[in-house]
Amino acid sequence: MPYRDEQLDELVQFFRGKVWLDYSGLRKVKAPDKFAELPVLEPAIQAEVNKLRDWMRNRRYADSTVKTYTEAMALFFRFMDNKDPETVTNDDLEEFNRDFIIRRKYSDRSLENVLKQALAKSGIKKPVTLHWLRHSYxxxxxxxxxxxxxxxxLLGHKSSRTTEIYTHVSTRSLQQIKSPFDDL
Known part of the structure; x- marks a missing residue:
């Protein structure tokens, strides 16, 4: 299966809500001019992809949805060099996102440009950055x-002290704390 530009959007849709991806560690890297070809999908894994396709068709998913999910799954397993599905971890998904999707598609500025274009389309005039979006989330x-x-x-912080920065912002939660004495 050759790489297509639409696959990034399809993969993002596939993993949306299933995995939290931490973009805070993004940095500029020199991407190779040509990426290595991915291996052909092994018959056993292709059979699993086919089972997913059949299951989705039986549940009457739209053909475009079935195509997106099955191609995304096949691409993931090709990238992981036909790794056994039972042994896939969240780290594998992060590696796929970091080393296949982002390095092949996004430059150091393109994520910011995507955000700026979305802001322009939605008519939001306030300044927004990816970091602010992460902080807001x-x-x-x-x-x-x-x-x-x-x-x-979720944020990938090694220290809880880093995450505690968000507690000073959340005064609404403090106001909603109910004293046990209020129930007396």
Whole structure:
């Protein structure tokens, strides 16, 4: 299966809501002019992809959705050199995202450009950065009751002190704390 420009959008849609990807560590790297060819999908893994395709068709998913998911799955396993599906980890997904999707598609400025284009299309005039978006996401998680340790893991922080920065922003949560004496 040759690489297509649309595959990035399809893969992002496939992994949306399933994996939190930490973009804070992005840095400029020299991308090779030509990437190595991916191996052909092994018959056993192709059979698993076919099972997914059949299952989705039986559940009456749209043909475009079936195509997107099955091609994304096949591309992932080709990138992982036909790794056994039972042994796939979140680290494998991060590696795929970092080493296949981002390095093949995004330069150091293109993520910011995508954000700026989205802001222009939506008519938002306030200045926004990817870092602010990340910070806002973490703050909303905290305000909605997500445990700080989970947020730390999602953001990829090694130290809880780094994640605790978000606690000073979330004063709404403090106001909603109910004293046990209020129930007396």
């Amino acid at each position: 973490a703050t909303h998680l905290l305000e909605n009751g997500t445990d700080l340790r989970y947020i730390q893991e």
